[in-house]
Amino acid sequence: MPRPDPYARQLAALQADVLDAARGAVPRRRAALAPGAALGPAEGVALLGRLVRARLRASLVEDLPRLAGRLGPRRFDALLDDLLASGPRSASLAAVTDELVARSRAALGPRLAALAELEAARARALVAPDPDPLPAPASADPARLRLVLHPSVTLLPARVVWRRGGELLERRLGPAERAALGAARDGEPLARVSARAPRRAAGWCRAWVEAGLVVGARAR
């Protein structure tokens, strides 16, 4: 058994207290803190908790503006409290948005969960990396070619969200095109993607490339 690290234990205790304070709970006073000139330990922890809460709330409202508006402050703050009860786990504010949405699906119900997924996809598209440069594929055989989607692409049940340069884009997808693009994203060969809708697939592929949804192809 590794010996507990006293340094890590100190940090974890203060963090637990601050997270308790951030969601309005009374900290368990696990951190051993010294009294300060103007802030006692409890006041300092409470102030830190308010700062943490305000920072996370501002970022989440920026990424999920319509969801926050639909829910109103009380229900939105309940989601934030739920997040603070066990996390957040990510050091990236953008990933915290995904964390909140993933945790909140059941509490939101289908319509608001779909809105949350859409807004999170928009936020995620803007922070996605640029695609890596692709060499020309070694083969033009559709049975071996696989389309490469832009890293920003998120496929929702009836919509796709992505970015081209700094421009955020999205459009609705019919069920057949959604299935074909999903198959391409999942790595199916171009021949199988095309076989899903033989008369329309070529047109879709051209449109995907023109829109920047597809950035190249690899032969495997």
Place this chain on the structure above:
Amino acid sequence: MARSVPPVHGLPVLGVGVSLRAGHVDALLAARGPSGGSSVGDAGVDVVEVISENVLRRGVPARQALERVAAAGVPILLHGVSLSIAGAAPLDRRLLRELRALAREVNAVSVSDHLAWTGSGGRSLHDLLPVPRTEAAVRHVVRRVREAQELLERPLVLENPSAYVDFAGGTIPPGELLARVAEEADCGLLLDVNNVLVTVANLGGDPAAFVDALPASRIVQLHVAAPRELRTPRGTAQVDVHGGPPTAAVWALHRRVLARTGPRTTVLEWDEDTPAFGPLAAAVAPARTSLEALRAPA
């Protein structure tokens, strides 16, 4: 074998600058004129500081804006908030590699972050928390700064954060803690004058003793900002909100530091109700006056 790290003293004194918001980029570049222009009297700033995470984690528009600034020849200081150099979890090597690449891409003058931790046990607080003032903490942080500098392939510059709590049992005075880390890890210091005043107001101590404990040659940059006062049962606390032009107390401590260090790049942080670029740049003018007074022949 570890890669060699360029000396801290290689960082130039650039003058005065501001923490840049994406909405200020057009005004900054317009003020510098089509040929870059003379910064003084045109844009009012010689250098800009950019929050690294805003570029790495908050989207392509932020990166494109930074690329425009770099292309215009404006010196860029990369300033981070999430390295958690004093944390207990392993260093985020992916973040360090991304910082190294970004610093090369925009020809950054320096890469800084805070002497703080931001999370533990797989949870993140999204705030900067203080370091226990113990020998064990110094050893822990020094080891991690060295590791970070090897990955960055350049010196790391560490800033003193504002503190609202202090671990019991600390024996090393706050200024000495910062000095020990800088000397033993061979890194630079970004002395946030406002954070010194906030920390001392909240926890006690003497701001002059804090800054006088720091090795002048390690201080490569200064921050100025305005705190907000908060009445508490014990007295008046301060909150580091970056909420306006620096106070007289901030400028007085800034002058005291410059008297020891000589001219140092000084950056204004103003994040709450940030004004348009012109008034923002004007708010850092007292720093230019102090720097020019030090450069003037006796």
